[in-house]
Amino acid sequence: MHGEHDGLLIENNTVREDVGAAGQGCWGIAVDSGYATAESFRHLTVRGNTVVNVGNIGIGVNACEDCVLENNVIVSDQTFGSVAISVPDRDRGADDLAMTRVTVRNNSVYTSASGSTGIRVEGEGSGHVVVSNAIHHAGSGAATCFGLGLAGGAYTDVDNNLCFGPNASSLEWELGSGDLAAWRAATSFDASSVSADPTFTSPSGPDYDLRPASASSPCVDAGHPTRSASTDISGAARDADPDIGAYEL
Secondary structure (H helix, E strand, O other), rough: OOEEEOOOEEEEOEEEEEEEOOOOOOEEEEEEEOOOOOOOOOEEEEEEEEEOOOOOOEEOOOOOOOEEEEEEEEEEOOOOOEEEEEEEEOOOOOOOOEEEEEEEEEEEEOOOOOOOEEEEEOOOHHHHEEOEEEEEEEOOOOEEEEEEEOHHHHEEEEEEEEEOOOOOEEEEOOOOOOOHHHHHHHHOOOOEEOOOOOOOEEEEOOEEEEEOOOOOOOOOOOOOOOOOOOOOOOOEEEOOOOOOOOOOO
């Protein structure tokens, strides 16, 4: 999607490829600048989508103001590294809207290839929120949970996230910042986040079922108490103790 849009909703789609069918130049859902004229995306919502094995980027946006990416399931079981959610997904043009106030919350992510990143929110802007996301990296190579390269003041809140990579040769919580403990020590973020197995029901293919398997999952009742999405991927209301990820048990 390119152009100028206000209030665009992209909801409840399934975009799926077989492993090996999509190359690194392929993306899943992208709302970004692609024209020579000025472009902007205000009050965009991307929610409830399932994006599987699509290529380099699962869901990406740029030139986005007051945008929300929530309750999406993104899987990449390809042999090459990918980014599940990328904000921005490309450089904007000089006349395009500057990105600001982007919320990425309650998404569930599964990756397996070396060099993969779960969620990136960086580049420019302020007022960004990254909360209640669940990321499972199953591969043996190096991977990154989050890319949050802006100064701390650019983020209104980063917390109640989960990231797990038991087999990774190197798993950075935030790109260039080390593990969760090091990230916490360097910032005021992710105080309530956890590095633990989300116990997804059947995360590997062909099922790619990223629901918590039981009420004992560390995702359950561990989401951000006030900034989580009000409903889950099915449209069911979240309770007073919302879960991390796209599903509410």
